[in-house]
Amino acid sequence: MDALMLLGDEALAQGALDAGISGFYAYPGTPSTEIMEYVQRSKQAEGIHRTWSSNEKTAMESAIGMSFAGKRTMAMMKHVGLNVAADPFMNSAFTGANGGLLVAVADDPSMHSSQNEQDSRFYGKFAMIPILEPSNQQECYDMAFYGFELSEKYKVPVLIRLTTRLSHSRAGVVRRAPISQNGLKTPDDLFQFMLLPAIARKKYQHLIELQNDFVCESAKSPFNSFQFEAKDLSKGIICTGLAYNYLNEVFQGKEIPYPVVKICQYPLPNEQIHELYNKCDSLLILEEGMPLVEEQLKGLAFTGMKPIHGRLDGTLTRDGELNPNKVAKALGLPDTYGKPIPAVVTGRPPMLCVGCPHSDSYLALNEALTEYGRGHVFSDIGCYTLGFMPPYNAINSCVDMGASITMAKGAADSGHFPAIAVIGDSTFAHSGLTGLLDCIFDKSNVVIVILDNSTTGMTGGQDYTAFGKLEDICAGLGVEKEHIRVFVPFKKNFPEMVQIYKEEIAYNGVSVIIPRRECVQTLKRKHKMEG
Amino acid sequence: MKKDIILAGVGGQGILTIATIIGTAALKRGMHLKQAEVHGMSQRGGDVQSHLRLSDEAIWSDLISFGGADMILSVEPMEALRYLPYLNAEGWIITNAVPFNNIANYPDVEDIYSEIKSIPNHVLFEADTIAKEIKASRSMNIVVLGAAIKHLGFTQAEIEDAIRAIFARKGEAIVEANIRALQAGIAIGN
Incomplete structure (x- = not known):
């Protein structure tokens, strides 16, 4: 077969497809996103599960469920996504796998597009499971086959750790003949996935006993x-x-x-x-x-x-x-560093696109907050994090997905006023709902702004699970209908937008404001496709 | 043959298309190829770069070494300078001269030009202007590529074949615009 030019992410996806996978589960996150995007484009993947999950935890749990049913499956995420999925991930080492279970995690050393550079190999070691760390695109492909075999041989999940420079670098990959999917088959031992303490203790003993086998596998690994x-x-x-x-x-x-x-x-x-x-x-x-x-x-x-x-x-x-x-x-060898960057070169940081709906939403929010000064807006991860940059200087925190709502709640609980949360629509689906429920339970005095650009923007425009349902979800969780406010963030609506922000800041309770206008990037792409 | 090329620009200016064209021509020759790209947050109007490595022999690193690049091929003048530490002593800078000004503190463009001109091997020209003149205003990136192919060791026919293969599904008009852009760039490079 001819070599395909594939990104490391794509090579892993193609390897998994050829190795008889039955379902991919993921939430977008740089540099892991292209694994699922490749699968979604692939004709070969028709009939295989390949839609996005709400977050990495739901993705990981769904993959464990598919493994339970005897099928090969993979959960994919960026490194900080594994923090979100850590609970099922750690416990999956105890339950083990039935069908081959791979957890592909893409780390981002140097933080090209991340808030930290944690190394997922520590998670693999922590969970006491085998870790595969490909050094090139061909190994990404081959490790899908090998990983599934290893996973099924020992009935354990296997972690595949990628890093940015491999995930996002392209090289030739030679394919093997595809193999067919596993049939449905429930675990031989129906206690396998039952982590009640008495069973879990036995499972842990078993995992400890496997450690020596894992070391022997590493000693004879084709990749070492x-x-x-x-x-x-x-x-x-x-x-x-x-x-x-x-x-x-x-x-x-x-x-x-x-x-x-x-x-x-x-x-x-x-x-x-x-x-x-x-x-x-x-x-x-x-x-x-x-x-x-x-x-x-x-x-x-x-x-x-x-x-x-x-x-x-x-x-x-x-x-x-x-x-x-x-x-x-x-190694003590000379450095070949060329000429230094001339002083005239200035930074060109990422910024909100021209015409971005978030920019209008932020300018109106700044106006509404003039009388209170700065230090009132909690945010988290997405394109809207770029509201930190001038000329907006609109947000004061970015910790983790969903933290906007719960940090605003904590600040409000302390008496901080006003306490505003700014969260994207996809991030709200990922991990905003439970935080909002906390606010409603406590009748916290918060204004939650769900910036709805109708996509997962920062990772390039993927769809997400709560699309088209934001008002219903908020109302269903218990936000009062008259305090769910929607506007279209355009310059011409500026006075109305400022007024809505002010009214909801004045309300002592939980308000949700939804500025809704489609991302200019996804809109552009649609127009292009329509010609 | 071995060529290490830094492609530079601002998100959305089309450097990955340049990489794909060169890559297609290199693969047709049976060369090895590695191409590291920038995805994610940095694409939002920020600076972007791609490391494109071609060789007759196996390639190890996805990244080009500092001081190892044979060429910086840039669609924006200030962005060409950002990767100067990668350029080897005999390396070429081939760049569009028209600034992409999306930042408040963009430096004086003459200061940028004088830095580029201080590199012995450089081609600095207004690719946007040429693209407009030949009615291929969206193919500025291909004009820049045209100016580079002599130094990359590819023939016009090889690159034209690659362009036809890549743009074929977009229709003959787009293929022809890109071929015109390539030829205009080649005229500058010679």
Whole structure:
């Protein structure tokens, strides 16, 4: 078969399709979004579950349910999405899998499009399950097959960890012959998914017993490699994931003089790591992300008999993604950095698009809040976070999905007035509903602005589960009908918009204001398609 | 042959289309290719870049090394300079001269031009103006590509084939506009 040019995300999606998957579950989040988008475009995926979930927790739980039924399935999310899905994820290590269960998490070191750079390998280790970390697009594809087999062999979920530079980089991928889906088959042991304490304790024992098997799998994994023979034993190198490419890039065309261990499957194969440590005078750990391997090797009682270099001792930067130059410097090779960026170059941060409905909503909100000064608007994650930038300077917080509503509630509970929450329509569906229910239960004095651009904007315009139902949902949760206000955010409606904001700020209770106008990007795309 | 190219611009200016065209031509030759793109938050009117790597041999890194790029191909002049640390000593800057001014503090454009001209190998020209003259105003990116192909080692025929393959489903008028844009750019590059 000819090679396909695929993003890392797309290669994983195509691999899962060819490996007989029956359902994908996800909520959009950079850099993971393109996995589901590829599946939604794919003719091959017709009849396979591929619609978006409300959030990562519902996605993960649905995937566990599909695994229960014996089918192969995958939940996909960005790294912070795994925080949302952490409860079912952690417990899925105890229930284990029936049909193959993959959890694909795309990390964003250097925070290109994220609020932190947490490393999902820690979650995999925490859950005590095997982790696969592809180093290139072909491995993304192959690991779908391998991951499902591993998952079904040991009846455990398997974490696949991607990072931005692989998720969003394209290269040739060679496909294998597709295999057919599993048939429906309930678990042989109907206690498997019953985590009552008495059963859960047995499950935990079982998971502990599997740890040695997982280490043996890593030792013979086709994705790990152990090159012990080398001329120079002053340094042994351990690379994880993409770091292996940067090492090879640095030595391109030349032989790497040091022993090299490539790790793309965890838990760490400890015998081989010991062998490297015993053989070499020092170790250099190159890992994309946080120093997981380095910390494991050093431990607290590490005496420094032989130096172990990496991110913890400053050989590499403690934060941020790797690149070939960082790796070259860590190896003591010259840096090739070109001319510096001229001083004349100024920053060009992302901003709300020209004509964006959020900009009109924010300008009117600022006007309505003039008499109170700044420090009253809680927000969270989405395009509307860009309301922080000038000329709007409209929001004062961004913590996590849904936090706008609950932070406004907490502030209101303390007596802070006015307390305004600004949340996108898709983010409201993701994790705003329960916070709103809290506000209603306490009759909190908050104004919740659901900026409705009728799409999931920041990730490129995906549909979402609460579309067209926002007023009904709010009313159903208990917001009084006369305090659910809708307007169209256009400059010409400015006086009316300011007036509505002011009236609802004056109301002592829960108000919901819905400025509704479609995202200019999705609108443009529709016009293009209609010609 | 081995070419490492930084493509630069502002979100929505069409650098990924340039990457796709060069990539299609490279694949037809049987070359290896890696292309790192920017998605997500940075696309909202911010600066965007793509690392495009072509080689007859296997390619390891998805990212180009600092000091490793053979060319910065930019559809916006200030954005061309943002990636200067990637350019090697003999590398080319080929860039549109027309600023995309969506920020309040955009610098004096003459200061930008003098920085670009300080790089020995540069092509600085008003691609938007040329695109309008040949009635292909939406193909400014292809004009810039045209100016670069000589230095990329591709022939006009190879790139034209790629353009036809990629734009075919959009109709003959769009294909022809892009071919005109390519030819106008080639005239500048020579």
